[in-house]
Amino acid sequence: MEAAKDKGIELVTNTEVTAVEGEPGNYRVALTHKPWYVDIDKCSGCGACVDVCPITMPHEWEQGLKARKAIYALFPQAAPLKYVIDREGCVECGLCMQVCGLDAVDLSQEPYTEEVEVGAIVVASGARVFDPSVIEQFHYGKFENVVTNMEFERICNAAGPTAGELVRPDGKHIHSIAFVQCVGSRDLSHNRWCSFFCCMAAVKGGRLVMEHAPGAEVMVFYNDLRACGKGFEELYTRSVEEGMKFVRSIPSVHVNWTSNNPIIVYEDPDESRVVSKEIDLVVLSCGLEPAEGTSQLAELLSLEKDAYGFLAERHPTDGVAETKRKGVFIAGICQGPKDIPDAATHGSAAAAKVGVFLSNGKPQRKCGEVDIRNSGGVEPEFPGGNGSGESGQDA
Numbered sequence: 001m002e003a004a005k006d007k008g009i010e011l012v013t014n015t016e017v018t019a020v021e022g023e024p025g026n027y028r029v030a031l032t033h034k035p036w037y038v039d040i041d042k043c044s045g046c047g048a049c050v051d052v053c054p055i056t057m058p059h060e061w062e063q064g065l066k067a068r069k070a071i072y073a074l075f076p077q078a079a080p081l082k083y084v085i086d087r088e089g090c091v092e093c094g095l096c097m098q099v100c101g102l103d104a105v106d107l108s109q110e111p112y113t114e115e116v117e118v119g120a121i122v123v124a125s126g127a128r129v130f131d132p133s134v135i136e137q138f139h140y141g142k143f144e145n146v147v148t149n150m151e152f153e154r155i156c157n158a159a160g161p162t163a164g165e166l167v168r169p170d171g172k173h174i175h176s177i178a179f180v181q182c183v184g185s186r187d188l189s190h191n192r193w194c195s196f197f198c199c200m201a202a203v204k205g206g207r208l209v210m211e212h213a214p215g216a217e218v219m220v221f222y223n224d225l226r227a228c229g230k231g232f233e234e235l236y237t238r239s240v241e242e243g244m245k246f247v248r249s250i251p252s253v254h255v256n257w258t259s260n261n262p263i264i265v266y267e268d269p270d271e272s273r274v275v276s277k278e279i280d281l282v283v284l285s286c287g288l289e290p291a292e293g294t295s296q297l298a299e300l301l302s303l304e305k306d307a308y309g310f311l312a313e314r315h316p317t318d319g320v321a322e323t324k325r326k327g328v329f330i331a332g333i334c335q336g337p338k339d340i341p342d343a344a345t346h347g348s349a350a351a352a353k354v355g356v357f358l359s360n361g362k363p364q365r366k367c368g369e370v371d372i373r374n375s376g377g378v379e380p381e382f383p384g385g386n387g388s389g390e391s392g393q394d395a
């Protein structure tokens with residue numbers, strides 16, 4: 001939303017990069033714009049079309065926990081807040097056209113490609129969340145009240161499918177919850193890396209449950225708890241003191257078909273015996289893996305991937321925001337799992353590297369000078385510029 005408000009940033013949404021040619025500092029990028037089936041210059045985002053559309057489909061933003069119409073805006077803070085038609089579901093009944101006072105619906109739109117010239121490229125295409133249905137012992141997709149951490153995020157969200165009320169998919173209020181850590185991560189059968197964010201995301205989620213439902217029982221089943229970050233260990237310790245229970249064990253999940261409650265079966269490390277416990281909701285802390293499309297992006301941009309399939313940085317210590325291709329940078333979890341602060345720091349590093357690269361590695365302003373090169377005459381917030389004179393990338 002901040003980027004959408006920034007006059008220096010042009011957001012190009014619903015668009016795919018389909019070709020990249022040229023050389024560092026002078027790339028020609030083909031952008032294929034997908035049809036919205038709505039003229040977004042005309043659409044005011046009023047949503048009148050949604051009320052009349054007869055087609056309901058699973059809502060991907062809400063992780064399928066809610067339905068949406070065939071004409072929809074993905075979420076209320078979408079930028080731009082314009083409506084789009086999902087042609088997979090649309091039956092071309094024309095009702096949205098009839099109700100739209102701005103004549104914005106246009107089912108005849110076709111994809112089109114344009115070429116833009118850019119000096120540098122930053123790839124920040126993210127990662128995807130591991131699909132736990134491949135691990136049989138958790139019965140994800142078979143037991144209704146076993147959800148992923150993504151689904152749990154939506155359940156907790158005030159704007160989510162339950163309006164922030166802590167209820168599980170079958171509608172019952174949540175008074176006991178178990179988080180299962182390292183689902184698909186640190187597991188030689190699936191992904192061997194640590195996904196970094198999920199231990200603290202579980203602690204955060206558990207605390208939220210304890211705040212919303214005082215007296216709620218929160219259990220976290222873990223492999224090793226990784227609370228490495230500023231203030232993280234302290235938050236973990238405080239959570240233990242406040243009653244969150246951490247059990248070093250990898251459980252399996254069963255179900256009581258009468259109550260629809262999941263049953264956690266685990267080895268209690270204190271008593272060295274197998275215990276089973278009925279609970280309201282199980283949250284699988286699924287890790288991150290390379291996003292679909294990472295290989296195509298790597299090929300398109302001639303980038304290397306690391307051994308796990310994430311985009312490779314130029315150097316693990318002094319080139320984390322750069323790639324081996326000059327003028328092409330990376331930011332965020334497309335390079336490997338991170339939490340939000342680290343992803344934002346990585347993004348800032350990439351932006352700074354782009355600034356240096358586009359100024360040909362020369363300082364934009366010398367000490368004591370008032371004129372600013374390439375800045376459009378706007379004073380930087382932190383006078384002094386960068387002055388490093390290095391882009392750090394290999395030629």
Ligand SMILES: Cc1cc2nc3c(=O)[nH]c(=O)nc-3n(C[C@H](O)[C@H](O)[C@H](O)COP(=O)(O)OP(=O)(O)OC[C@H]3O[C@@H](n4cnc5c(N)ncnc54)[C@H](O)[C@@H]3O)c2cc1C
Pocket residue numbers: 015016017124125126127129149150153197200201204291293297331332333334338339340341343
């Ligand atoms: C369930 C869950 C809970 C989490 N909780 C926390 C938390 O509490 N605290 C925390 O700090 N971190 C948390 N994280 C981690 C956090 O989500 C990530 O650190 C952060 O989203 C990384 O940002 P990013 O911009 O690199 O990637 P993303 O947020 O994944 O954004 C990448 C974007 O690129 C788009 N994209 C992909 N391919 C293309 C393409 N070819 N062209 C154009 N666009 C493309 C995607 O649609 C997406 O919008 C959580 C993660 C998950 C999965």
Ligand code: SF4
Pocket residue numbers: 052053054055070071085089090091092093094095096097
């Ligand atoms: S034309 Fe398609 S999007 Fe519009 S109301 Fe009918 S089904 Fe919904």
Ligand code: SF4
Pocket residue numbers: 181182183185186193194195196197198199200223224225226285287
């Ligand atoms: S952050 Fe925690 S839950 Fe996530 S993969 Fe690492 S150890 Fe496992």
